Amino acid sequence: MNRALTSLVYIIARGVRGMVQAPLVQVLAMATIAVCMLLLGTVVLVWQNAQSIADRWGVDVPITVYLVDEVEPAAASELASRLATVAGVSSSETIAPELALQRLVEGLGDDPGLLDGVDADVLPTSIEVRLADSSASDDAAVLAAQLRSEPIVEEVVVAGAWAERAEQLLATLRQVAIGAAALVGFACLTIVWSTIRLAVYARRAEIQILRLVGGTAAFVRGPFVVEGLVQGALGATLAVALLWLGFAEVGSLVADAFALAFAAGSLRFLSPPECIVLVGFGAALGVLGSRAAVARYVEA
Amino acid sequence: MAILELCGVTMSYGSGRARKAALADVSLRIAEGAFALLQGPSGAGKSTLLKLILAMERPEHGTIRVADRDIARLRKSSIPYLRRNVGAVFQDFKLLSDATPRENVALALQVLGLPRAHVDARARKALADVELDPDTRRPVRCLSGGEQQRVAIARALAGEPAILLADEPTGNLDPRLTREILELLGSVCQRGTTVLLATHDPLVHEHAAASHVLALTDGRLVADSEGLARALVAAPTPESTVEPIGVPA
């Protein structure tokens, strides 16, 4: 084993020994970090699920134009391409009955059998119109009014107010998630910083001795960074575990209550990469907090 | 060859009106293998001089060479490597009181990144060299003052430094233990380590088998048995004249 590796082993051993000497402090720090990270995880989870529900409900399609039953495909695509040239429209797409049926089947998720034997012809042809981001909110209403006078148009549905509110809700949730990440980050840093400060104080004689006998800054700092890293990573792992348990409990209740909203699919938990990011976030906060707490004491 | 060489070293604590000179234009040279005794009353600047050699403080002026390396302007990241080559013991031992002697000594070997078996073997040897039982499981706080200082000396020497600094090492010991520790330092020197012992204690002046005696007063070197300081300073100012003095028998 080379010297750097041997030193790492000593650093980890001293870090673990330090933690074992003050188990209560470790448990408290981890529990507090877990509570903070649980808050963050919950916000992210709610935001993620709201986002995926909104995606399934087609919030991003502000205007849907249903055409009369006997419309010719050529007439439909002619209207679609005419719509695409209107100022403020970013795209328009013809949805043939077959595609509409396929979407319905996919949307039913677990229970596609419900639509067995349904013929695509019962569904109307429609055109989905997306507006440019820069368009004003009443542009959609004006355009809808114009479309209603077209002979081949049966009905125009403007997602308008509802879609806008959903978009606003999503934007707010995203901001809450970012705000929670910042707050939780700050809280975790503070927790780690103060626990490591205590550890540094308790072991100040050892620090002084290590410096005296020629311990490098990394060697002196190392055990405290190990302690901070473990607190952060374990705290975040605990939070993910609690979140998962809570999700299993609450998730099914919510899914039942809002069966309609989730008809297009079930609620989803954080993906494994998202969980890893959360644990990594905790570990990084632990490292940063402990380094800050010990910085002044490792210098000669 | 000189293992330690100070040239025109000046150092003050504090700043502004509170500024106080602790060392003024000190030049000295200690040969490899010497047993140097640094005398001087309390507040003369002895500890400051040793702190400079350990790079715990920085000089304002002058150069400090340890094993031919100028350490006065050493980079912070290089300081640990200097300290591995300069052992130090103090009046208050600076030991981990709840750890055993061997654990205390091992700390100085772990910082070198030596493997565990090596650390253990060398810690045992270092303790045996100062006539302590390497296998005792008693924490250091249960040992006598003399034994604690032996542990400190073993720790300082475990990494085989070129020079051992001792700042009032007998300050907490009774006369009998003081003589024992001085004897031990004498034998350390005989085994090849340069020793620089700083103390205001006349008992130590009397009993240390010093080959080189220096005296500080008010931050100035006022006596040097080797008289080398004079040769080092190109144009000595009248008030920094250093009197050569004899080495006690």
Ligand SMILES: Nc1ncnc2c1ncn2[C@@H]1O[C@H](COP(=O)(O)OP(=O)(O)O)[C@@H](O)[C@H]1O
């Ligand atoms: N950390 C410090 N801050 C301010 N003054 C100090 C400090 N350490 C020592 N001094 C002053 O420097 C002078 C030399 O001190 P020191 O080197 O400890 O002397 P000695 O070891 O010979 O007793 C004394 O006047 C002391 O008061």
Ligand SMILES: [Mg+2]
């Ligand atoms: Mg002193």
